Amino acid sequence: MTDILMPALSPTMEEGTLAKWTIKEGDRVRSGDVIAEIETDKATMEVEAVDEGVVEALLVPAGAEGVKVNTPIARLRGEGDARSASPAAANAPVQKAAAPEQAAGDPEKRAPETEPARAEGEGATAAALARTSPDPEMPAGAKTVRLTVRDALRDAMAEEMRRDEAVFLMGEEVAQYQGAYKISRGLLEEFGERRVIDTPITEYGFAGVGVGAAFAGLRPIVEFMTFNFAMQAIDAIINSAAKQRYMSGGRSPVRSCSADPTAQRRASPPSTARTIRPGTAPSRG
Amino acid sequence: MARASKAAPKPDPKTAEGMTASPDEQFAWYRSMLLIRRFEERAGQLYGMGLIGGFCHLYIGQEAIAVGMQSIAHSGDQVITGYRDHGHMLAAGMDPRAVMAELTGRAPGSARGKGGSMHMFDVQAGFYGGHGIVGAQVPIGTGLALANKYRGKPNVCFTYLGDGAANQGQVFEAMNMAALWKLPVVYVIENNQYAMGTSVERATAETHLYRRGAAFNIEGAEVDGMDIEAVRDAGARAAEHARSGGGPFVLEMKTYRYRGHSMSDPAKYRTREEVDEVRKTRDPIDHFRERLEARGLGDETRFKDIDAEVKKIVADAAEFARTAPEPDPRELYTDVYAEA
């Protein structure tokens, strides 16, 4: 017998909803077959079988919420395994679907509804953000809204784009994919393809293109998926953009900004997870 | 199926190097592809269990390329690729235990738990990484080829890149130098149709990637990357061209990745039907098995034995990777500075 365990969809996922089974007891599965759909509040993913065999029992009913990562969700009978003695035994361990109040849990521990889908490379969680202390210089009584850095970045871009038609966004996966880190979620829908532009993977090239557009008076926001990748474009950022205002005696102010949603992440290597903050927004002038 | 930007060499099973392979060799390729498939499935599972941190990009669907190319490589040839690298490492003969333990970040991992999925190196096996920056391996592979020429060694560097990476500026810069200096490098573009969520059509104005080097007069060929023998045939020709002083060659391997870009990609930019269609009609392992059977080579027990052996190797590697100790925290300070 082989137990199939509830998989984590990301390194930070602890539990999820077993939205749907695409197999039933008695089915034969091969590795690679889709067996279930699993949901978190951020994404839905298909689960594929790794082992081969006949489905002996589904241990968690479809729709079950709050299923903890690594709990057995189904049992497979491999070639060498004997058929289970009593059908009751196979059905016994079925878990009850988590009660809604249990799934909702402690609101402090849950991510706010506004947190968009978790993409590759998750950074600080909303829960972690909620723990940070308020800015000491906040005037007493000021109203605050709790939101993630990711949403704050998105809202800031959207505000600028509504205010000024010369502002546009370009970068890898910013439009159709809604941002590799979901920073630009919803922007394509609101602003359309003319102003939210997917680029090929060619940082040096599109950073330079952005600088050129800024020479012509547009105000591009050039997104680098992470700051590590902006290193490919450092020449355009420093030599072409940052120095231009000074070198032209103020005749050619470059109004552009680069965005790089990098955050530290567990077990990420130096080449793709480093935060180098200063100087990422050259000549906002 | 090979098509070139200049001459179009058609695969001829009789003339190409090593094409008269023995049944044992053919089974060795089958085994090698199956090992990668099972290894990757297990890696995906370990990721799901929270045992693999950071990124993890699986090679499932593309196995015929790494195995086919490795099968025509000469001793001393080099391999370098991007972050979708587990298949190349296993094909190059690296120890599955060391690779899996690196995925789980453990002390006996190939890079002592410090490199992870995307950064492993094994100079003995001729494997030079494992690179996380899209396209960065291309000039480096070209530099390895320069070293071969500089030292008068008869070796080729197989430099792998994705369809997305093929748009990076440094790829063109490297290709120009390779052609200018006639460096022994074969650029293997693994065109799996997508770069993250962006299809080839949405990322490049010239979708025939075998023409990538055309501006520098580099010959190229389009190859069915799901057919290990087509890969071998084209690979042998390209390597021969580079080895004999003809300079670089571009191979565009038409392939497909079955899984999402990385483990956290739900792959909503394509349909399940599209994936299923490829699995059903073009799977490199199933296909090759059918061919072996049609040649009357495969008796059922031989396939079963290979299956069992591969499963055992992978289970052992997974167990090793799960139970091996984590690196000592002091490892954070090793290999930062070198002795002068």
Ligand SMILES: Cc1ncc(C[n+]2csc(CCOP(=O)(O)OP(=O)(O)O)c2C)c(N)n1
């Ligand atoms: C310079 C740089 N830009 C962006 C990324 C993020 N990124 C990682 S993989 C990838 C897609 C690459 O696709 P492709 O070259 O087709 O290879 P595949 O993943 O299909 O094997 C992107 C955009 C990166 N790692 N490095």
Ligand SMILES: [Mg+2]
């Ligand atoms: Mg690709």
